[in-house]
Amino acid sequence: MKLQDWEILDALFATENITQAARRLFLSQPTLTSRIRSLEDYYGVTLIIRKQRGITFTPEGEVLARHARKMLSEQVHIEEKLSNMKQQVAGTLRVGVSNFFALNKMPKLLRLFKQKYPNVEFQVITGWSSEMYRRLLNHDVHIGFIKGDYSWKDHKELLYEEDICIASPWEFTWSTLPQLPRIDYNTDEKMWAIIDNWWYKNYKQHPNINIQVNQVETCKEMIINGLGYAILANLVVREHTDIITTPLHYPSGEAITRKTWMYYHDDSLQLNIVRAFVNFLRTIDVKAL
Template identity: 75%
Template sequence: MLLKYQNWEMLDALYSTGNITQTAKHLFLSQPTLTTRIKSLEEYYGVQLIIRKQRGITFTPEGEELALHAKRMLREQTKIEEKLNNMKQEVTGTLRVGASNFFALNKMPKILRLFKQTYPNVEFQVVTGWSSDIHRRILNHDVHISFIKGDYNWNDQKELLYEEEVCIASPWNFAWGDLPKMPRIDYHTDEKMKIIADNWWYSNYEEHPNINIQVNQVETCKEMVINGLGYAIMANLVVRPYPDLVIKNLNHPTGNPITRKTWMYFHEDSLQMNIVKAFVQFIKTLDVKGL
């Protein structure tokens, strides 16, 4: 059974990465060991599973069919492990959580530490990414819980954790009319946040923003602002701990502040698992915004 599970895991990782070197690193195997295991599978099934290319690999039709079977078997294995843990009537097992990048960096470590203090027998698998990625993972049942910034289509259970203003953060004082000429620092973010910023800008200015620095992450952008290199449009929580910055909230034409919500998404049927039910109840008791 263990050998089969290892082979499923190997095929799933190989299919995801399309690269033997990356798969070997992911599974903590040497490349020769991984290659030997692939050859053993090919001999066992009597078919070629992969074709090596100059960069990476591609799966044969037979190999792809076996890789998809491996993914199904891994999911079934996870389900039976979760069911057996739940039958113990204890809060134990592995909780699979997805979190947006900012939430993962600033909230998740504290949340998981506090939860584990109450339930020491739990383990965690955490994946991070843009909110759009984490939304897809909860839709696909890849995680039990997703923490997501922004409003995404969701017809199952959700809990509003907090709402924060979207603001201008600047190292110096400014008038609204100054912004088009001021240096702006931009950062890669999910599409919904980009739409918020763009809609506000082009509702108020005819000129394009004067973007002279572009970075990958909001945390890098924040450091650029702190060091006096320009202003940025970001969620208020990112810059709230820095009183020396000038922070002005963005408003709708009605005068109401433009805000962004952070949600916890989960499936109703997953509450049948003790670990998920306990975690959801635990989150509802927390002041997540204040962590």
Template identity: 50%
Template structure:
């Protein structure tokens, strides 16, 4: 079994479909089927059953597919350590990045790093912060960028602190908020909890959600067109003019702040590529990156 075989098992297990798996692997269906037969011959077991609804893994096949995640990660670590022995800044940097950071900071950040280290490649996984922190815990990524406060015992650097605002195109009063149309959006559980707790502390009525969208950026654009108010992190509003903003505050008047962190395992700094990236983040001015 080579790393390509483990990748075949991993991909087919997630896709549960020969056609989709072959497309994702950029190989033909006959080539994928032939590869499966070779793996079955090597282990002397049947790995999948084929039916109208796709493929179903046998118990032996499911075990092998689950081993694939571990084997591929192990192979990746081996490759990283071998490259590291050459004392060069080269290889693939695995990053886990929160959705917001991906949209507003990551492209410019990676370009600057690539300019300094042209032999670097990136593998980027994006998602909600609560999903990204799990990737960091499991060492599926070298470095993670997350929003909000999570328990973390490894390396950690605070990148941003930003207020959370009620934003609208017209001046509004806090007392009137339950009666005004709100443009809500899907976000990570951490921010959702902060906003919901603030609302519960200040109002007995639920918000009047008139529009529910998938992203904060969409909510921002609708708010900017006068369709209602939105509760958004400050950085998202920096490019808008003539927007009325009210900072969310605690009962004792302190602004509610959302933090952005870079987290990593300390031992991963032994890899040249990770150490170079962390040091790069620590010395640049992220506020200026667009």
């Protein structure tokens, strides 16, 4: 089988849609369909079943698709090993990045790193920190940029710490906060836990949530336009001096913060590209970017 056949099976298994898989692989749908038929003829089994919307894999197809993912992973590892044997910083760095970090920090970091090492390429996966943590556990990425503390036996390095605060377009008093309009946004479970724990230790009533959005950047725009307050990390609104930020504190008086870490497996440092990137990060003030 060709490498492209493994990629086709993997893309179909991930998307369960011929159109989306073809688009992901930059193939025409007839080409992709023809390759699937050839694989079915070769193995003498039906691999996929077409539905009204998308496709589903047969048991035989699922076995082969999971094998395809394993083969692609082995291909990546052997390419990394061969590239590393050349004793140069080259190849593809695979990183998993939390959503805020991906939008506000990662583009600048990658640009600066590529200026120093022009022969590197990047594969960047974004999502919630909890998802990036799972990606790292599965060795899908070399390095994870993750908000919050997760159980981790290998290495992690603190990049920066930020205050959790009330971000408001107007002055307020703590006693009136439950009556004021609040804007909530989708985030990972650790951030939700921080917000809810603080709220219900200070108030008996539920917050007055009148707007719910998907992303913290959208939430920020709602605050800027005077539609309500939100509880978020202060770096989100750092550049907007007209937004009033009031840090949250534990009963002890200690500020409530959230840390952003760089997680990686120790054995990943055997790769020149990973070792170079980790050393590069140690020279950068990431919070100031």
